Amino acid sequence: MSHTLLLIGCGNMGFAMLRGWLREDPTLTVHVVEPADALRDRAAGVGALAVPQLADLPQGLVPEVVFVAVKPNLVEMVLAGCGDFAARGATFVSVAAGVTTAAMAHRLPGGASIVRCMPNTPAAIGEGMMVLYARVDVSDAAKTLVASLLATSGMVAWIDDEAQMDAVTAISGSGPAYVFHFIEALTDAGIALGLPAKTAALLAKQTVLGAGRLAMEADVDPATLRRQVTSPGGTTAAALNVFMSDERTEKLVAEAARAARDRSIELGKSN
Ligand SMILES: NC(=O)C1=CN([C@@H]2O[C@H](COP(=O)(O)OP(=O)(O)OC[C@H]3O[C@@H](n4cnc5c(N)ncnc54)[C@H](OP(=O)(O)O)[C@@H]3O)[C@@H](O)[C@H]2O)C=CC1
Numbered sequence: 001m002s003h004t005l006l007l008i009g010c011g012n013m014g015f016a017m018l019r020g021w022l023r024e025d026p027t028l029t030v031h032v033v034e035p036a037d038a039l040r041d042r043a044a045g046v047g048a049l050a051v052p053q054l055a056d057l058p059q060g061l062v063p064e065v066v067f068v069a070v071k072p073n074l075v076e077m078v079l080a081g082c083g084d085f086a087a088r089g090a091t092f093v094s095v096a097a098g099v100t101t102a103a104m105a106h107r108l109p110g111g112a113s114i115v116r117c118m119p120n121t122p123a124a125i126g127e128g129m130m131v132l133y134a135r136v137d138v139s140d141a142a143k144t145l146v147a148s149l150l151a152t153s154g155m156v157a158w159i160d161d162e163a164q165m166d167a168v169t170a171i172s173g174s175g176p177a178y179v180f181h182f183i184e185a186l187t188d189a190g191i192a193l194g195l196p197a198k199t200a201a202l203l204a205k206q207t208v209l210g211a212g213r214l215a216m217e218a219d220v221d222p223a224t225l226r227r228q229v230t231s232p233g234g235t236t237a238a239a240l241n242v243f244m245s246d247e248r249t250e251k252l253v254a255e256a257a258r259a260a261r262d263r264s265i266e267l268g269k270s271n
């Protein structure tokens, strides 16, 4: 069924979602507000109707869902200009790290329908992890619509405790960057061991892709999959001795995730 959406902010995350939506459902009408010329052109290129500011949107526009994908410090300012959409029944979905639904509600008329989402950039190819939290007064119909729209971007999961959103941000929101960093490091290691750069990059990327898909599809857990690669006294054991001695990797990843979680909490406090 065709729906009318409004996306405010079409940078890295907004565009990743936009591309996913329009690729899956070209019948959607998506209005975009984005000040940067090049990013508006990019949005128009995938079929959106893009304008530089809210005031340029068609008079009387009735978006069913307003997605807000600006930097966290701008969310409240943007929402303050969206009262008319709330009055016309829109559901508001912010993807901003740290910005609570209470802070959003503060800028919208009473009773506004508000959902918070933590997406990630693999949404651009339909492989995102889209985690949602809805305030108690959001209707089932609105939740179903938001979830079905975001399902075009990847997997959808609901949480019922908003406080968990900071941890979600640390794991799946920021997580792709950790994996990209690992790919960079694995590529560099391959080059250092004498592989051509192109070959090293291909091996690193395909290995992460294949391992991720196997972890998702296998009926055993990742620890079992790891053991299946690790011949006693073999090459993998030699490498894992480096990764696992003194729980090095677990400690590093836990420390990194805590730093992201703490930053998400800070972002929430500064808004
Ligand atoms: N990038 C990611 O992987 C993820 C990001 N997020 C969240 O998504 C949000 C956006 O992040 P990201 O896409 O990376 O940031 P970007 O800076 O790439 O995108 C934000 C866009 O919003 C535009 N913008 C600024 N002011 C307005 C306004 N008043 N109206 C409309 N658009 C405006 C910016 O334009 P200009 O630059 O010209 O100011 C920019 O193009 C953040 O809140 C972040 O926490 C969540 C999960 C993952």
Ligand SMILES: O=C(O)[C@@H]1CCC=N1
Binding pocket: 097, 169, 173, 174
């Ligand atoms: O780095 C950030 O703050 C955003 C939120 C999650 C991923 N990117």
